Amino acid sequence: MSDYAEFVRGKKIALVGPYCPPPDEELEQFDLVIRFNAHYTPKHRADIVYHNGSVSIIPELFAVPKWFVYRAHFPPHMHRELFRLAEIHKTLLFKLGWDDVRKTGLRCPTIGLMALVHLLGFQPAELHLLGQNLYGHIPRANKGGHQLPNHAQRFLELREQHENIFFSEELLTTLLVGATSPEALWLPR
Numbered sequence: 001m002s003d004y005a006e007f008v009r010g011k012k013i014a015l016v017g018p019y020c021p022p023p024d025e026e027l028e029q030f031d032l033v034i035r036f037n038a039h040y041t042p043k044h045r046a047d048i049v050y051h052n053g054s055v056s057i058i059p060e061l062f063a064v065p066k067w068f069v070y071r072a073h074f075p076p077h078m079h080r081e082l083f084r085l086a087e088i089h090k091t092l093l094f095k096l097g098w099d100d101v102r103k104t105g106l107r108c109p110t111i112g113l114m115a116l117v118h119l120l121g122f123q124p125a126e127l128h129l130l131g132q133n134l135y136g137h138i139p140r141a142n143k144g145g146h147q148l149p150n151h152a153q154r155f156l157e158l159r160e161q162h163e164n165i166f167f168s169e170e171l172l173t174t175l176l177v178g179a180t181s182p183e184a185l186w187l188p189r
Helices: 003-008 024-029 076-089 098-102 111-120 151-161 169-180
Strands: 012-016 032-036 048-051 067-071 092-096 126-130 165-167
Touching: 003 067, 003 092, 012 024, 012 111, 032 111, 048 111, 067 076, 067 111, 076 092, 098 111, 111 126, 111 151, 151 165, 151 169, 165 169
Parallel strands: 012 032, 012 126, 032 048, 048 067, 067 092, 126 165
Antiparallel strands: none
């Protein structure tokens, strides 16, 4: 078993999204707090950061997490910076492979969906999605003409399949609207 698997197995985990995150006091009840990309500051708790490589790595934020999980397609210039910062701050790295992308059931999943599917493989006690919104991922037909599920539908399917996944009320509302009307998920930055 990998060190990362051991770090998350059996834990009560909060996945904290970029929009409307709860105050840090509310996160004290969790064993681990996971944040995404650069949506936190050094004063915020972040035990693990999942990063998709689409935004720059901010050096002062790199000192916060114990683990930094990144996607397989990280640009080469970001790879160098990633390894340099990990060495300086003694942060552990975990690389998501293409199999992790395929497990989501979507061609271009968000890093939040990838994190959720990835963590389920390590048998956490509970996964709580807090303050997380989704951007508009409108279902498209693939080459065979079959509709691909949108992100909202996929999050809701995972919640039905796993008893240990919990959504904040705000996220659940967003997902229920998005599963039937994907255009409603387009949020301003």
